[in-house]
Amino acid sequence: MYLRGFSLGGSTLWRVKTRHFPRKSSRSSSSIATHQSVNKTLTRSVVALQQEILAHRSSPQLDWQYLNDLNGGQLGPSMKTEVPGPNSRLLMKDLGQFHQNSSIAFFIDYEKSQGNFVSDADGNVLLDLFQQIGSLPLGYNHPSLLKAVESPATKLFLATRPALGVTPPMDYIDQLHSTLISVAPSKLHYVQPKMCGTCANENALKTAFIWYRNKERGWKQVQTDSAEMMSAYNNQVGSIMITSSKFLIIISIKLSQEPGIPKLSALSFTGGFHGRSIGCLSVTNSKPIYKLDVPMLNWPRATFPEYKYPLEHYEAENLAEDSRCLEEVEETIYQHLHTAPVAAVIVEPIQSEGGDKHGSPYFFKGLQHLCKKYGAALIVDEVQTGGGGTGKMWAHQHWNLLDPPDIITFAKKMFIGGFYCREGMLPNEPFRIQGTWMGDPSKMFILRAMLEEIKRENLLLLVEETGKVLLSGLKELQDHYPGMLHSARGKGTYCAISAKDTDTRNELIVALRQKGFSVWGCGSDSIRFRPALICLPRHVSLFLTGFEDVLKEMSKKK
Numbered sequence: 001m002y003l004r005g006f007s008l009g010g011s012t013l014w015r016v017k018t019r020h021f022p023r024k025s026s027r028s029s030s031s032i033a034t035h036q037s038v039n040k041t042l043t044r045s046v047v048a049l050q051q052e053i054l055a056h057r058s059s060p061q062l063d064w065q066y067l068n069d070l071n072g073g074q075l076g077p078s079m080k081t082e083v084p085g086p087n088s089r090l091l092m093k094d095l096g097q098f099h100q101n102s103s104i105a106f107f108i109d110y111e112k113s114q115g116n117f118v119s120d121a122d123g124n125v126l127l128d129l130f131q132q133i134g135s136l137p138l139g140y141n142h143p144s145l146l147k148a149v150e151s152p153a154t155k156l157f158l159a160t161r162p163a164l165g166v167t168p169p170m171d172y173i174d175q176l177h178s179t180l181i182s183v184a185p186s187k188l189h190y191v192q193p194k195m196c197g198t199c200a201n202e203n204a205l206k207t208a209f210i211w212y213r214n215k216e217r218g219w220k221q222v223q224t225d226s227a228e229m230m231s232a233y234n235n236q237v238g239s240i241m242i243t244s245s246k247f248l249i250i251i252s253i254k255l256s257q258e259p260g261i262p263k264l265s266a267l268s269f270t271g272g273f274h275g276r277s278i279g280c281l282s283v284t285n286s287k288p289i290y291k292l293d294v295p296m297l298n299w300p301r302a303t304f305p306e307y308k309y310p311l312e313h314y315e316a317e318n319l320a321e322d323s324r325c326l327e328e329v330e331e332t333i334y335q336h337l338h339t340a341p342v343a344a345v346i347v348e349p350i351q352s353e354g355g356d357k358h359g360s361p362y363f364f365k366g367l368q369h370l371c372k373k374y375g376a377a378l379i380v381d382e383v384q385t386g387g388g389g390t391g392k393m394w395a396h397q398h399w400n401l402l403d404p405p406d407i408i409t410f411a412k413k414m415f416i417g418g419f420y421c422r423e424g425m426l427p428n429e430p431f432r433i434q435g436t437w438m439g440d441p442s443k444m445f446i447l448r449a450m451l452e453e454i455k456r457e458n459l460l461l462l463v464e465e466t467g468k469v470l471l472s473g474l475k476e477l478q479d480h481y482p483g484m485l486h487s488a489r490g491k492g493t494y495c496a497i498s499a500k501d502t503d504t505r506n507e508l509i510v511a512l513r514q515k516g517f518s519v520w521g522c523g524s525d526s527i528r529f530r531p532a533l534i535c536l537p538r539h540v541s542l543f544l545t546g547f548e549d550v551l552k553e554m555s556k557k558k
Contacts, residue, residue: 062458067534070139072114076542077516078125085122105513113140116532116539118518127543128518134352134530135412137387137450142534148449157441164193164438165431175444180418183451185394187404188420193439197383197411198275201346203433204407204419205266205279208344208377210427211406213262215375221428232260265297265340267332267376269304269347271354271523274381283346286353286523300336302329304351305359309487310475322363329367333374345371346379349395355523356496358489361399368401377406377425387413388454388533391464391492398491415443415450459533467492469537470529473544481551484508487526493535496528504554511550517543 084092084106095101112119116139118128131139138145148154162169169175180191192207194200222228268274268283275281276290282297284290305321308314333342345367351357359367371378385395387410392398396405406425411417416439427433454460467490474488474497487498499505505525512519522528531539 062462064536067457067462067536070115070142070534071117074114074117074125077117077127077546079514079516080124081122083120083122083124083126083513085120085124087121091121105518110140115139115142116535124516126513126516126518127539129529129531129535129543130518130520131530131532133412133520134384134389137413137533138453139532139534142453144449144453145446148445151445154442154445157445161437162441163436164441165434165436169441172441175441175448179444179447179451180414180420183393184420185396185404185408188408188422190421190423190426191418192421192426192433193416193418194435195437195439196417197381197409198277198280198417199435200383200409200411200417200419201274201283201379201381202277202279204379204381204409204421205283205344205346207419207421207425207427207433208266208379208407209262209264210432211377211425212264212341212343212375214427228260230260231258263340264343265299265336266344266346266379267329267342268299268301268345269351270301271304271351271357272301272346272348272381273351273353274346274348274383286351299340300332300342302332304347304354304357305363307358307360309489311489318360319362322360322366325363326366326370330370330373333370333376337374342374342376344377344379346381348381349385349398350390350491350494352384352528353522355498355526356489356494356528357523358491364396364399365401368403368405371406379407379409380405381409383409383411383417385494386410388460388463389413389492389494389530391460391467393460395491395494413450415447416440454533457534462536463492463533466531466535466537466540467495470495470531470540470544473540473547477544477548477551480548481555484551484555490529493529493531493533493540496522496526498523498526501525507554508550511554512547515546515550517546 088106091107092101092104095104107121109119109121113128116127117125118140119125128140157169164172176191176193180193181189184191192203194203266283268285270285272284273286273290274283276284278294279297281291281294282299283301285301303325305318305325307318307321311318329345336342347359347364347367348354349359349364368378370376380396382394382396386408387393390398394408396408404422407419407421409417409419418439470493471488471490474485474490474495478485478488478497484500484504485497486500489496499508502525505521505527509519509521509527519527519529
């Protein structure tokens with residue numbers, strides 16, 4: 001099935017048609033049976049929602065046939081073995097001889113994977129609703145991206161990778177304008193490419209600290225022979241000796257680091273995840289295993305809101321939760337004014353690793369107000385939420401802020417890491433926010449192709465429509481299985497649902513993989529969904545039917 005728009009009298013109407021794909025001998029009967037089952041068993045409310053969206057919404061035309069073709073003719077999952085199958089298990093064993101393998105779910109045949117469907121090492125084809133931890137914006141082997149990879153310019157910079165901080169290519173400015181600057185958040189005119197999400201956040205924190213100190217010293221340049229510069233060199237531990245007639249006592253002390261290395265801090269939130277470097281781990285509070293055995297910076301944290309769902313039933317309670325958390329933030333900042341002033345507050349629009357926890361526009365507006373009140377930089381970590389998955393290019397655009405955050409970090413769907421910032425945030429001195437490569441020009445060509453595809457195919461609209469079907473279906477399932485599911489939530493296709501406990505969540509994920517649906521967990525009990533931007537309502541309906549089958553089977557066992 002595909003849903004086709006056409007114009008009439010200046011408005012867009014929608015027509016539902018059935019598309020017949022040519023059958024291939026390699027397609028298994030299970031794939032055909034699954035497709036037929038979906039058409040028969042889709043719940044009425046989900047089908048009604050699809051038809052309502054596409055019958056009454058006035059919007060630009062979407063080329064659904066083209067989007068269907070990106071899947072290589074694959075209509076649904078096609079399962080030959082369990083997941084992981086024997087080939088994946090053998091590869092895991094071989095890899096484990098010299099490489100960490102404990103986090104691997106299964107091995108993928110990337111050449112055979114197409115669009116929304118991933119092929120594994122055992123010939124199974126799964127509908128991938130996780131898409132490489134949400135980092136594939138256009139699914140597998142998208143022709144526009146493959147074409148960009150094959151271009152002479154991309155090959156040139158793959159073979160001769162420039163050190164962008166010192167010797168950038170002549171067309172680097174044009175590359176930035178056609179990619180990162182073209183989708184820059186409002187009023188954030190400065191961009192600093194980096195390599196990944198962790199180094200984006202690490203350097204965003206450094207930038208905030210440097211900005212804070214520049215502000216304190218009145219934007220005066222630090223002299224090379226100043227006390228600040230000299231004391232910055234003494235970042236080490238020393239010792240003094242105390243002697244008596246009988247004993248020699250050696251006491252370790254920290255040498256003076258101020259004023260060059262100031263006692264500043266960054267405030268983070270419970271449940272937040274910002275990366276695995278020491279600086280980023282110091283503001284990460286999602287899972288203790290990430291921080292185990294690693295010395296951390298002693299920085300403050302505050303409580304992120306914990307909402308009750310459905311939101312429309314608990315408006316008063318959730319507003320009170322927002323107010324409580326904002327009061328805690330202000331109290332925490334105030335307590336550190338004279339010990340380790342908070343120079344930056346770092347927060348995710350949706351705490352992904354922490355359990356897909358959302359904050360409201362009211363909360364984030366209040367948080368920005370507190371940052372301005374106390375002179376701290378607001379860093380919004382859009383490493384996971386950026387790139388269109390919420391139905392907007394940047395998730396913070398849902399908050400309708402009058403002024404943008406001070407710094408926005410990005411990675412994943414954007415193919416490279418980095419951050420945007422306000423004027424005056426980046427340091428003037430060379431090599432302070434630096435690295436050998438400072439990004440990757442070859443990825444810029446892929447990013448350009450991706451952004452052109454989003455615009456040409458109006459994919460952010462598609463994300464909104466597909467997301468409505470997904471979230472509506474999840475809510476219906478939690479109503480039918482209240483003992484197993486609750487708290488369906490999301491923006492666009494960036495959705496999640498919670499299970500009654502960790503064991504149930506894990507059992508659901510394993511069972512869904514055996515049915516041919518690749519999803520992942522987050523937090524202690526949630527299942528998260530990160531489909532590609534090309535995921536259609538019919539793919540979501542396919543999943544919802546499979547999810548209902550799993551829930552029925554599990555409920556019979558309980």
